[in-house]
Amino acid sequence: MGKAVSDSSDLAWRCGVCGYIHRGPTPPESCPVCGAARSDFEAYHPPAAPPAPAAEGWRCTNCGYVHKAAGPPEECPVCGAVKGDFVPATAAATGEPVRAVGTVVVLGAGIAGLSAVEALRQASPKTRIVLLAREGHLPYYRLNLTRYLAGQFSRKELPLHPKTWYDENRVELLTGVEAVALSPQDRSVQTSDGRTIVYDKLILTAGAHPFVPPLPGASLAGVHSLRTVDDADAILAALRPDVRAVVIGGGILGIETAAALARRGAAVALLESHAWLMPRQLNRRAGELLAQYVVGAGVQLITEARTRELAGDGCVSGVLLDDGRTVPADLVVLATGVRSNSHLARKAGLEVNQGVVVDNRLGTSAADILAAGDVCEHHGVQYGNWAAAQFQGAIAGMNAAGLAVEFGGIPRSNTLKVLGVDLVSTGLFEPADGSYLLADREAEGTYFRFVLHDGLLVGAVMLGDAAPAGRIKKAIESRRDFSAVIPGGPTVQAVLDHLPE
Ligand SMILES: Cc1cc2nc3c(=O)[nH]c(=O)nc-3n(C[C@H](O)[C@H](O)[C@H](O)COP(=O)(O)OP(=O)(O)OC[C@H]3O[C@@H](n4cnc5c(N)ncnc54)[C@H](O)[C@@H]3O)c2cc1C
Incomplete structure (x- = not known):
């Protein structure tokens, strides 16, 4: 468990699992939002934010009555609610007409x-x-x-x-x-x-x-996106033996969709405009290794494939790329963001x-x-x-x-389903400048990358083995000091050995 933020009474603790902020001298026994244990709480350092309006009394959450005093009344004089139903009323709130939470x-x-x-x-x-x-x-x-x-x-x-x-x-x-x-x-x-x-x-x-890029042909029959169960059903309805499917976008959704269609027996091409998969979450080497899993799942991967147009006459028949190639398609799924x-x-x-x-x-x-x-x-x-x-x-x-x-915010992380490969990417995956340190390791089908800055772990990529993910998340959240592993250049093993339990 981390140290308290300050000696003042305004101590705050953030749940490392869900981001819930608990205010009080100590963390709660368990998180009221996600049930995480007390040990998952760390001292919360709030971002610079405008000061909250001053409290001007206590508002009954049952009927909206505002009690103008230093503390809440034992009982609400309007509706009889108990003391615990009162919350601090801010200047802005007291200026509003009183309303019940009906x-x-x-x-x-x-x-x-x-x-x-x-x-x-x-x-x-x-x-x-x-x-x-x-x-x-x-x-x-x-x-x-x-x-x-x-x-x-x-x-x-x-x-x-x-x-x-x-x-x-x-x-x-x-x-x-x-x-x-x-x-x-x-x-x-x-x-x-x-x-x-x-x-x-x-x-x-x-x-x-789903974001639909302004491509000519984007409204042709046979062009889909995947956000709802109705979208999924429409895609399933279009699956016939020998269907040629093209998925545009090599992010998580595109990769999972391509793998899913391949499992259904479609001939699938996955197009990614960047040089490797998941470019917003993975460094090049991790993206290249992930590609091996994608290809192993029976998907044809085409990188640096910038779509110019969806071709077809009423119904989509292919995807025309900037370099002049056409990828034939009876079914296209756009996975180009939300x-x-x-x-x-x-x-x-x-x-x-x-x-x-x-x-x-x-x-x-x-x-x-x-x-x-x-x-x-x-x-x-x-x-x-x-x-x-x-x-x-x-x-x-x-x-x-x-x-x-x-x-109070949670670390952004990604995991991949369908393909059956463990992948976690959290925080930074590339150094922002020369003051960042990297540790990379590729062995026996696994890949690890750790990014450190000022003695802190600020990002990690794990492919093929996500077992340390929880402890890594905790180390990032708690701002664990990794200075001891830095002399001589950090190694993946040294970082792993230095993770919290
Ligand atoms: C195929 C797919 C796979 C995913 N896989 C993962 C994953 O593995 N891990 C992960 O963390 N995230 C994943 N995500 C993302 C995750 O599902 C979303 O981040 C999450 O569902 C967002 O939840 P939400 O309630 O904010 O919004 P939504 O799930 O989008 O729900 C919003 C609801 O509001 C409805 N709505 C919108 N406007 C109105 C209106 N005017 N009136 C009434 N109703 C309205 C919508 O129809 C919708 O049902 C995936 C998403 C998709 C599509």
């Missing part, structure tokens, strides 16, 4: 939305919860769609909870219903089926959509950068609107991964219930 609308039923619902229901048994789900399905494991495509995961294994769970937990799940406009002024959401739902708190968890579903927030006047901008409490620039998951941007970071969406969702749900919980 209805919370959760906009988007992915993992962020569902985690928000779960945390909210646990913290606030009486709150009315409305969960808007544009897709006409029960919320499901989106990250398992490539396994579903590969035939490794069945349709009935996809839902996160059965229908009965929503009834038992009094969650009004509206499947097939899209939010079409937000009105922060009168705290309402308009939906595609003509309802206007008034909220006390709104949690935006609308996720992201973009935040931020348009409703932008139209409603919320601060949006690449995603909807949130603070540590997952609050947006609009009163009573929080955001979590792929839709949001926290300290300039859009995680775009399952774990962050899950943890942010839970923290937003707790805050919507009137608690005061913060998200």
Whole structure:
């Protein structure tokens, strides 16, 4: 466990697993968000942030009553709620009309939305919860769609909870219903089926959509992306014996999709415009070694393949590259990145950068609107991964219930499914300048790279063996001092030997 930040009473501890911030003299016994043990907590060093508004009293989270005194009352004089239901009221909050946390609308039923619902229901048994789900399905494991495509995961294994769970937990799940406009002024959401739902708190968890590059032919029949179970079904429906599939984009999604289609018996070409796979997460050597697994899975890999156009007459027939080559295709899957579903927030006047901008409490620039998951941007970071969406969702749900919980960020890491190769890439994978040190090792089908700076471990790549991943994450998070392994040049073994237990 790390040392406390300071001697003052304002000590904070961050959960190394989910990023939850606990304020108090010591870390909690276990994390209320992800259940991690006390030993997973480390001292939290907050990023420079604007100072929080001064507390001007105590607000009852049940009815909104503000008690102007140094401490909370024993009992709320308005609704009888107990002392523990009071939270510090800020100057901004006390200037607002007092509102009860009666209805919370959760906009988007992915993992962020569902985690928000779960945390909210646990913290606030009486709150009315409305969960808007544009897709006409029960919320499901989106990250398992490539396994579903590969035939490794069945349709009935996809839902996160059965229908009965929503009834038992009094969650009004509206499947097939899209939010079409937000009105922060009168705290309402308009939906595609003509309802206007008034909220006390709104949690935006609308996720992201595939980025479709502006290529000629991108709208031809046979051109797909993979974000939803309907997308997966459309791709599966297009699989015939001898189908020639081309996947554009050699990131995680592209690699997994290509491997999944190859498992289904398609002849698959994977196109990557860079010289190696996963160029945003891997150094060249790691990308080249990964390519051996991809080729071993029966995928034809074409690097430095810049797509100029998708050719075809009504239906796609090939991918035309900048260098003049054409790769024949009956089916094309674009795996060229995602973009935040931020348009409703932008139209409603919320601060949006690449995603909807949130603070540590997952609050947006609009009163009573929080955001979590792929839709949001926290300290300039859009995680775009399952774990962050899950943890942010839970923290937003707790805050919507009137608690005061913060998200302090988590290391970004990636792992590969479907191919059956362990791959972890976290933090930096290349030196930013000459002051960074590298340790590389390639042996017996495994590859390790560690990046060190100022005596600290700042990044790691592991291919073929991800066993030390947890301890590496902990070493990065806790800012473990690796100065002892640096004299004479750090080696992979010395770094491994110096990892925390
Ligand atoms: C095929 C695939 C494989 C993946 N594999 C991994 C992996 O291995 N590991 C990993 O960490 N991450 C993986 N990811 C990424 C991960 O799934 C996402 O980061 C995560 O699902 C984001 O969750 P979210 O709840 O923020 O958004 P989403 O899952 O996108 O959910 C948002 C939901 O909101 C709905 N919505 C949007 N707008 C509206 C509206 N106006 N009204 C109502 N509903 C709306 C959407 O339809 C959607 O259902 C994968 C993603 C895909 C597509």
